[in-house]
Amino acid sequence: MPLYPRLYAVASAILGDVSQEAADAVQEALVKIWKSGEAMARIKNPEGYSVATVRTVAIDMLRRRHFVDPLDEVYDLSSDAAPDPDSAEFLEWCISQLPPAQQEVTRLSAYKCLSNEEISKVTGMTADNVRQALSRGRKKLKMLYDKYMQP
Numbered sequence: 001m002p003l004y005p006r007l008y009a010v011a012s013a014i015l016g017d018v019s020q021e022a023a024d025a026v027q028e029a030l031v032k033i034w035k036s037g038e039a040m041a042r043i044k045n046p047e048g049y050s051v052a053t054v055r056t057v058a059i060d061m062l063r064r065r066h067f068v069d070p071l072d073e074v075y076d077l078s079s080d081a082a083p084d085p086d087s088a089e090f091l092e093w094c095i096s097q098l099p100p101a102q103q104e105v106t107r108l109s110a111y112k113c114l115s116n117e118e119i120s121k122v123t124g125m126t127a128d129n130v131r132q133a134l135s136r137g138r139k140k141l142k143m144l145y146d147k148y149m150q151p
Helices: 004-015 019-035 037-042 046-064 070-074 088-096 100-110 116-123 127-149
Strands: none
Touching (some): 004 116, 046 100, 100 116
């Protein structure tokens, strides 16, 4: 299936590269799409619909997580305690403070080195939405960084 890598990339970006969980999200989304049956014939952009379905499933999975995230062991996300601003964990902690869409595009841009156009294709967002989400995410990251770098 040529669409699978794109769907997997979207799920992986949202779920934080938890490979099995991303694969489960894609599978769950494909089952939902398959069950929609004849309704798919009326959809004008099946690829975009598939990406949106995977995004929704992955975000739902993210919300349902009941296990301890390995990053939580490094620093306590349940409190407002941020890790040392000079540590690598600080960047991930800051990104985790962003809304899901901004987290997704920020991770794709920063970790996967994708251009805005590539991010647009992976996420199904318009190029303008990607640019806007990245801009807002960067502003919030800067605010967090400045807040924790104050003496």
